[in-house]
Structures are given as structure tokens and as C-alpha cells.
Amino acid sequence: MATKPQPTATTSQASAAAEARAATRVTLIGMILDLVLGVIKCIGGALFHSQALLVDGIHSFSDAASDLVVIAVMKVSRLEPDQGHPYGHQRFETLGTMILGATLIAVGGALAWDNLERLFVDTDAPLPEWPVLAAALLSVVGKEWIFRYTRKVGLAIRSELLVANAWHSRTDALSSIVVLVSTLGAMAGFVWLDALAAVVIAVLVGHVGWGFTWRSVKELVDTGLPEEELERLKEVARTTEGVRNVHDLRSRRMGHNILVDVHLVVSPDISVSEGHQVGMQVVARMRESLPDIAHITFHIDAENDEQGRPTSLQLPSRKTIQTELEACLSRPVSPGRLRLHYLRNKVHLELFVEDRGTGPEAEALARAVHSLEQHPWFGSLRIWHGPD
Numbered sequence: 397m398a399t400k401p402q403p404t405a406t407t408s409q410a411s412a413a414a415e416a417r418a419a420t421r422v423t424l425i426g427m428i429l430d431l432v433l434g435v436i437k438c439i440g441g442a443l444f445h446s447q448a449l450l451v452d453g454i455h456s457f458s459d460a461a462s463d464l465v466v467i468a469v470m471k472v473s474r475l476e477p478d479q480g481h482p483y484g485h486q487r488f489e490t491l492g493t494m495i496l497g498a499t500l501i502a503v504g505g506a507l508a509w510d511n512l513e514r515l516f517v518d519t520d521a522p523l524p525e526w527p528v529l530a531a532a533l534l535s536v537v538g539k540e541w542i543f544r545y546t547r548k549v550g551l552a553i554r555s556e557l558l559v560a561n562a563w564h565s566r567t568d569a570l571s572s573i574v575v576l577v578s579t580l581g582a583m584a585g586f587v588w589l590d591a592l593a594a595v596v597i598a599v600l601v602g603h604v605g606w607g608f609t610w611r612s613v614k615e616l617v618d619t620g621l622p623e624e625e626l627e628r629l630k631e632v633a634r635t636t637e638g639v640r641n642v643h644d645l646r647s648r649r650m651g652h653n654i655l656v657d658v659h660l661v662v663s664p665d666i667s668v669s670e671g672h673q674v675g676m677q678v679v680a681r682m683r684e685s686l687p688d689i690a691h692i693t694f695h696i697d698a699e700n701d702e703q704g705r706p707t708s709l710q711l712p713s714r715k716t717i718q719t720e721l722e723a724c725l726s727r728p729v730s731p732g733r734l735r736l737h738y739l740r741n742k743v744h745l746e747l748f749v750e751d752r753g754t755g756p757e758a759e760a761l762a763r764a765v766h767s768l769e770q771h772p773w774f775g776s777l778r779i780w781h782g783p784d
Contacts, residue, residue, distance in 0.1 A: 427463035500605025507598035539569035542640035653690035664698035742775030
């Protein structure tokens, strides 16, 4: 079993550090924007009779708090693998994405519930004034800009968490649109219009949050790649020179990375090093096909162990077989002159002897063959003669 060597630690650390800096920079910008907008909207809502704008300001402060979570999670998820986390820390990013997705669902549910109540309950309250429109419009423009900026960076560094946070920013823009609609509706006499629009937008917000949460849950329970991608990897392996068959191809995601395990069937007559080289060729071609693959562990099989009976654990070891041969031949057998092939629950032997197998040597070899044939695990014995 072997795993493809990863890029050097220096290269990997530099890339992770650059990604972390980009994520931190855009998230800090978004957090500052959220704090500024939160202050403007809360003060504006209180002074100009808009409960919707006041709640929207609280929503902006909650966005700033989630930005702090994103910064902390991004820093942890980009740490190098260690003894406790040999595959890295990307699952922390998955957890953060799930939390943000759940937050979107909660925000959508709260907005929907609040505005459903407003649809059916008349409230006598002072009408909002025009500064509410200005504050809401400023929020829409600012949050739409930070959404596009954050999403661009998130896609560039392949961070689901950052993309989720971008959509979280857009919910603030959507809620500000609700404020605009509700204010205009109230001024025009159609008070119910803003509540209806808010319910529709809240459902959309919840739908986006559900998408992020469900994808994160599937990753946390090690859901594999889509079938078409698995078939592509199998085809890559099958068409690699030296590979006879492929089975037990398994996959899972960890953040933006893909982890793969695969069994490769090769000829039982090739050396261990040649089998390993075949596996390394498969690894290289798989990573060309799916660049997000971070780790590939391959197992070299001399036969397809999915077919027939499972390989028996009762087959004798090299030491046991070598001891029996040495007793029959009355001389030591060096490890390099004995090859063992464990195939179809039998042991097939290749023995290299220096002479032509005449006289006492021939008798000794005959005794060895007779002794081996008494065992149910014995498959065959091939004897090679000659000094080389």
C-alpha cells in the first residue's frame, strides 16, 4: 500500500498561508462593513420609526459576529496536518459551513415568521420616513458588493465556508430590500406588500442555507463522489499500463480536498517494485483527471479478491515453508532463491537451485515435492536450475 507523495511542506504551507490571508482580508472588510451598516440602520430605525430597519441593523451585527467565526475557522482549517489530524484540518471548514448554513435557515425562518404575523395582524404604528429608504439602499449596495467580492475570493481558494459566508452577506442585502419594499408600501398605503415580499425572500434565504447545510452533512458522514466521477477514475486506472482490473474504489471529501482509496490488480509475476510503480502511474493520472484529489492510497493485488473465496489467513508463512524445504534438502535456502505466490488460497513456489538437479540433489528435490504435496495449501513448485 502506498500514498502519492504530496508537494513539499514549504510549498504547501506557503499556499495555505496565502489562502488564509486572502480569506482573512475579505472577511475583515465584510465585518467592518457590517458594523458600520449595523450602527446606521439601528440609529436610523429608532429615529425614523422603522422597526424593520432596526431589526435589519441587528441582523448586520449578527453578520459581523459570524465573520469572526469565519476568520477563526479559516485559520484553523488551513493548519498543516499533525499527529492528531494526519489528513489536515479541512473538516473544521466543513463544520463552519454547516453552522453558517444553519444560521441562514434560522434567519430565513425568523424573517418568514415575523412577516407572516405582519400579514395577518394590523398594527398601528408611525409611518417610516424617507431616511429609512436611504439607509436601506446603502445597505443593499454595500452588501451586494461584499457578496460578490467574498464569493470571488471563496471560489478562487476553493472554500465552501467563504462562499457560504458570501451568501450570508447577501441575506442582509435581501432583508434590506424587504425594508425598501415595506417602506415604499407603507408610504403608498399597501402595508401588506412588504410582508408578502419578505416571506418570499425568507424562503429563498432558507433554501440557500439548506443547500450549504446538507452538503456539509454529507461530507461529514463521508459521502463519496458522484457516480460519474468515480467511473472516470476507474477508467483512468483501467487504461493505465500494467493494471488488469480495478475494484474497491472509495472516495470522500475533506473540505475542498478529495481522498481516494483503490485496489489495483496487477500480474502476480511482476516484482513488488514494479507493482508499486504501476500504482504511482495510476495516482498521477487520477490527479490529472481530478485536480482536487489530495491523497490517494492504493493497494496492489495479485488477483481480484472480490471474486471467489476470501484469502485464507491459515496459509503458511515464508519461514514455515522455508524450514520445511531446508529439512528436505538438508541445506539452507537463501530467501533470494525462494519465491512464493499466494494465489487462489494456494501457495505456488519457485525454487532456484545451482546445479542441474542430478544424483543426491535430485533425490532431495523429490523428497521436497512429496512433502509439499501432503499439504492442502500447496499449489505448485517450479524449479529453476543454473548458477544464476
